[in-house]
Amino acid sequence: MTKPIYVLNGPNLNRLGKREPKIYGTTTLAEVEAMCRKAAGSHPVVFRQSNAEFEIIGWIHEAIDDGAGIIINPAGLTFTSIPILDALKMFPGPIIELHISNIHRREEIYHHSLVSKIATTIIAGAGARGYPLAVTAMLGLLADAGERIPA
Numbered sequence: 001m002t003k004p005i006y007v008l009n010g011p012n013l014n015r016l017g018k019r020e021p022k023i024y025g026t027t028t029l030a031e032v033e034a035m036c037r038k039a040a041g042s043h044p045v046v047f048r049q050s051n052a053e054f055e056i057i058g059w060i061h062e063a064i065d066d067g068a069g070i071i072i073n074p075a076g077l078t079f080t081s082i083p084i085l086d087a088l089k090m091f092p093g094p095i096i097e098l099h100i101s102n103i104h105r106r107e108e109i110y111h112h113s114l115v116s117k118i119a120t121t122i123i124a125g126a127g128a129r130g131y132p133l134a135v136t137a138m139l140g141l142l143a144d145a146g147e148r149i150p151a
């Protein structure tokens with residue numbers, strides 16, 4: 001059984017498409033999910049979004065037991081959530097931190113990611129295209145680690 005790639009999204013990302021389009025673009029979260037599934041091909045994907053920290057932590061715990069890799073855009077929780085960092089520290093597989101915008105070109109409050117302290121790699125500033133990019137990178141990381149990647 002191929003363990004899925006978990007794609008987890010934090011607060012306000014449910015509003016993609018309408019949320020500050022000059023920063024986040026006009027792609028909706030549903031369209032992002034479709035992009036991820038297309039990029040994953042036959043590899044299973046669990047795609048979720050929540051505005052609640054506890055739900056994201058619960059999904060990380062689920063991934064610890066059942067997931068191959070985690071792609072996470074914690075959104076605003078990126079900079080504040082030690083519980084999310086602590087949960088990610090328990091995950092044995094690759095972690096890709098993802099941001100639609102380049103957080104380092106934005107206001108100071110967005111410059112200090114807690115998640116970067118554990119992430120295998122970081123993708124920021126590629127817009128919504130960063131998501132399929134992250135899935136492709138994750139498939140490569142899993143292949144490198146010897147995880148079975150369907151042809």
Ligand code: DHK
Nearest residue numbers: 012073075076099100101110
């Ligand atoms: C999304 C958010 O909601 C912000 O809080 C982050 C991130 C940036 C993004 O670019 O995807 O700072």
